[in-house]
Amino acid sequence: MSKIITSNKQKQLADNLSKCLGVECIEADIRRFADDELRVQISTNMRDEDIIIVQSTAKPANDRLMELLLMVDAAKRAGAKKIIAVVPYLGYGRQDRPTYNYGPISARLVASLIEVAGVDHLITLDLHSPQVEGFFRIDVQNLNSAPIFAELFRDRKDFVVVSPDTGGLQRTQKFGIMVGAKFAIVDKSREKFNTCSMNEVIGNVSNKSCVIFDDIVDTGNTLCMAAELLLDCGALSVEACITHAVLSRDALLKLEESKISKIFVTNSIQHNALSSKFFINDITQLFANEIKRIINK
Template sequence: MTLWAESQGELRIFAGRNSMELARSICSHLDMPVGRSRTEAFPDGELIVHIEEDVRGRDCFVVLSTCNPVNDNLIELLIFADSLRRASAKRITAVIPYFGYARQDRKERGRTPITAKLVANLITTAGYGRVLALDLHAAQIQGFFDLPVDHLAAGPVFHQYFETIRPEMGEMVVVSPDVGNVKVANMYAEMLSGELAIVDKRRKSGSEVEMTRIVGDVRGKTVLLVDDMIATGGTVVGAAEVVMKEGARQVIVAATHAVMAGSAAQKLAKAPIERVIVTDTIPADGRFEPLKKKIVVLGVGKLFADAIHHIHYNLSVSALFRKYGESKR
């Protein structure tokens, strides 16, 4: 019996405009349809979300990545909650595959905001009772919410793929492109029985980084560079250049979120990188065209489907990840 049948139609999964494909994937694993809704834009740019089926007393999930254009997608997420709340939904969960503004999680200097906290406040006030997110840029963002946050890790998805290419990788070392990502890199190193190395990164500005040195041995080895996201591409490209200068055999990049801002795809295409592995938390929309010979996109639909199943039936979500370690959760 399917989850849809077992729950007697109490579960509803809706999708924002940018996450329909991912929502379809999630629903296919649960053997249920995507909820009927429609987001309409007025000529002046305002949005309205129409819920086109009965949700009274239902357990509702809204799948929507707050990626570029981040402000439009964020306001759509908020309006979705208001529409469902006013339609008497029993519980509303925000499924945010990619959480925008996550890098603004602290004050870098005086007189600046902590926008990630502001976004958490907005999501809570809008009417969501729970948040489901994947590989947040900073784990402490969970504490910004005054409601339950289920922080998923993409480890199981990447592990399944790495198992298929592990023989061709040969002697391997997992490299963290900065100190802040060491815990995740170590998890992958243990998962793949590889060594660990770290690149010392100094950030000059929001889009420019300087790679100074590498801590660890990469000579003659396949380097797996792991990060939570690829934004401008500066971090992974710089790290790839450093490890190749140190004698690495080849570089493979793995990142959960393919933000690919500006000319990031072009940078990666020209960089000494053999393969770029990302997930479908952010729709491609043609941004991967320069990388079509290098890029591999992994689906996270089943990961979210399993989590939604556990949440709907009040089961442990962390149980889904015990064999893969705790990531940054």
Template sequence: MTGANNNKLKIFSGRANRPLAESIARHLGVPLGNLNLGNFPDGESSVRIDEDVRGRDVFIVQPTCPPVNENLMELLIILDAFKRASPARVTAVIPYYGYARQDRKDTGRVPISAKLVADLLTTAGAHRVLCLDLHAAQIQGFFNIPVDHLYAVKEVTAHVRTLGITSDDLVVLSTDEGNVKKALLYQRRLGGQIAVVDKRRASAEETKAAHLIGAPLVNKTVVIFDDMISTASSMVNAVEVARKQGAKKIYVCATHGLLCGPAVDRLREAPVEQIAVTDSIPISKDKLDKLPNLKQISVAPLMADAIRRIHGNESISDLFKDETPPVERRGEGR
């Protein structure tokens, strides 16, 4: 076997989001690798690589979405299995990075879980990490290995353009002050005006929206952007503010559709025309049936292109030449 052939790209998938991994593999024109995954009788994860990966460039697709602990542990065990199988490089492709909310010590006696997960991934055997729309961009700094941070802004804005909203009619609404930078990015691409919901958090699960800052919403079409929808408390509060402020139509967009707990019921009752999320996280048929206005946007082409560039030692930043901010990579300037 020649050296060139021995360094071929290989894509493997955990059980968290196999449909996305299959789609990425199709866009790359390579078969999904053979990985035998199961559970021992006591629930422990069982992993066996069913093909030779010595000297190969391996990419493992596994978002750490709910059930977070199971999917994270499975990813760590998969990484350990590959570390012991002598590939040339292992890249953890994590479309959704769990434990990202605790990225700093903002009160006494709490962990920085995002840093802990970064250490676990590195120790388990990841040489590189590829993420999509991290909840906090500074998480890249928790790693001592290269981190490529992708944004789904092109894919989401392309979808919004199909809705036929004119610039004069559009107001981009941010769910809170912390999300303004991302909302401005969408507003620059789509046009229109921008407004921000002044959010007050009641607890980790509940938020209360106080009032609106920015452009008036009377008789406007409002598009609300956020990086994720978890319990949908923030999103539904923003929808309610928009409705009370006189918006005629409201659309909701987010990268990660976690849809935990009461999220589906809240969104089903909310006065929104459409809810758009990417396929970074799988959504069950039951949830899709309850939310007929939910649209999934594929990020497989974006992630496949990034993987192709990493494998070929090409620039990832070129994917985001017209973006602000560009792709963020730990240790590099913008």
């Protein structure tokens, strides 16, 4: 038997998986003590059951991560047979190497915490850096959202897929091949923490519709700047396909006021409301297929 455990921050995806898999979904009771320590209680029998814990570690990243770890520990102590962590968006994935003096490798530490808590299998989506998989010693499945987005552009002709930086080039090339489109790259450089500059597009975008393809939109700065540069270079229009809509600070306002016409995202991170520019693509079946494979093997 299997059960799904989740917090109220990922309840929509958890409920969808519950219906798809035909298993019970229980929302953990998560409260705070006076000093803001978290208290997690899961009121169900989990002994000798396969427990599927659904929780993205999006903002506030530290709270969501701690909730995940505490839910895992609770399931382990209750005698769960197998613990499968479904973490569509894995926070700290961008910190896969030290980029400043005496800095930590935060992604490796998070991997160790998840392992020690008691996770047997981790299922995630579009890790920012593929090398993060290597930080884990447990079974990790890094699913790919590109086929979901590719279906949106199967019948589209004469457009260009754009990587907003050189780091996403390989991802963009693969997507371009899927949809039969040419690709271009924005030359982006980071001058200091959380700021970047762009001044060149490598590839022809003149008189073309452009689709920016990336894994994360956080503050929205990269996406908005890339769109402005593409339009300045003669692009007819700009859309975006982004796996994880983190949307920190005033990102929603920036994107709403930007010249990007449509933004396609997944429901890897739960949002109660997004503007009419956003089109949400469901990842339920993608994760359900992988969960079935793990449980049945």
